[in-house]
Amino acid sequence: MKHIEDLLQSLFVMASMVEARDPYTGGHLWRVAQYSRLLAEAVDMPKDQVARISAGGFLHDLGKIGVPDHILRKPDRLSKEEFAIIRTHPEVGSRLLQGHPLAGLVIKVVQSHHETPAGTGYPEALSGDAIAPEARIVGICDAFDAMTSNRPYRRGMPVEKALSIIESELGHQFDEFYGGTFVELGREGLFDHIVGYSEEGIPLQECPICGPTIVVTRKHVNGDHLFCRNCGGEAVLERSDQHIAVHPTGQKGSAAELATELNIDLIQELVKSAADHLNNTALTEASKGEALL
Numbered sequence: 001m002k003h004i005e006d007l008l009q010s011l012f013v014m015a016s017m018v019e020a021r022d023p024y025t026g027g028h029l030w031r032v033a034q035y036s037r038l039l040a041e042a043v044d045m046p047k048d049q050v051a052r053i054s055a056g057g058f059l060h061d062l063g064k065i066g067v068p069d070h071i072l073r074k075p076d077r078l079s080k081e082e083f084a085i086i087r088t089h090p091e092v093g094s095r096l097l098q099g100h101p102l103a104g105l106v107i108k109v110v111q112s113h114h115e116t117p118a119g120t121g122y123p124e125a126l127s128g129d130a131i132a133p134e135a136r137i138v139g140i141c142d143a144f145d146a147m148t149s150n151r152p153y154r155r156g157m158p159v160e161k162a163l164s165i166i167e168s169e170l171g172h173q174f175d176e177f178y179g180g181t182f183v184e185l186g187r188e189g190l191f192d193h194i195v196g197y198s199e200e201g202i203p204l205q206e207c208p209i210c211g212p213t214i215v216v217t218r219k220h221v222n223g224d225h226l227f228c229r230n231c232g233g234e235a236v237l238e239r240s241d242q243h244i245a246v247h248p249t250g251q252k253g254s255a256a257e258l259a260t261e262l263n264i265d266l267i268q269e270l271v272k273s274a275a276d277h278l279n280n281t282a283l284t285e286a287s288k289g290e291a292l293l
Contacts, residue, residue, distance in 0.1 A: 026213035027198030056109030063093025
């Protein structure tokens with residue numbers, strides 16, 4: 001099992017490095033993984049399938065490693081040409097996974113999470129049942145998080161508005177069965193502890209100077225100095241059992257202080273959870289790159 005955990009961790013670390021390049025998406029991968037897990041559980045999928053789908057939710061954007069920083073971090077809406085580059089990330093991610101011993105666990109999610117039931121998605125314009133169930137689930141969760149999260153050019157929308165958009169697009173942009181179940185779960189309040197959080201119990205913090213996410217992790221304590229990955233601004237963490245906030249100091253971080261810092265504790269927790277629920281058959285199929293659902 002230790003070997004499997006090491007292989008999974010290599011993928012999760014790679015995904016976290018990709019996410020760290022974008023100062024606005026802190027916590028996106030964790031949130032999509034949590035939404036995906038809840039949705040898969042709600043439709044009574046077996047535990048090993050739930051684990052694969054949750055892992056796929058965390059790894060779905062691996063291909064964004066191939067998107068240049070000036071596009072990934074652009075503070076305005078993308079041009080047609082820039083969006084065309086963004087649209088290459090599913091295929092880039094799929095190629096990146098080729099040869100990895102556990103590629104079969106998540107490759108369909110990475111390749112197809114932007115496909116739609118109506119065939120209007122990318123990269124292959126698949127439709128209906130040609131889209132793997134795990135990709136349909138993660139695609140819904142990815143879209144919901146994008147709608148409810150802040151971006152450089154707009155604020156995140158209220159949960160109900162995002163759910164209403166998904167509901168209006170059932171059968172066209174979103175799978176009717178999985179999407180309908182997702183909307184029900186959202187209206188029951190089952191996502192309230194995830195929306196606006198970067199991990200369990202830790203609400204997202206914004207840079208007081210320029211707006212992007214300042215990542216707070218479970219290891220950070222009151223008085224720690226944190227840094228915006230966009231403007232380099234320093235902020236002091238105010239933290240108690242009931243409250244988390246950041247306050248600017250007016251200083252800038254050094255090169256060492258602004259270096260990428262991964263949340264290894266969270267990664268290891270997610271890896272262990274996935275490994276504990278993957279049975280031997282699933283792992284054998286994954287190592288062969290076979291279909292898993």
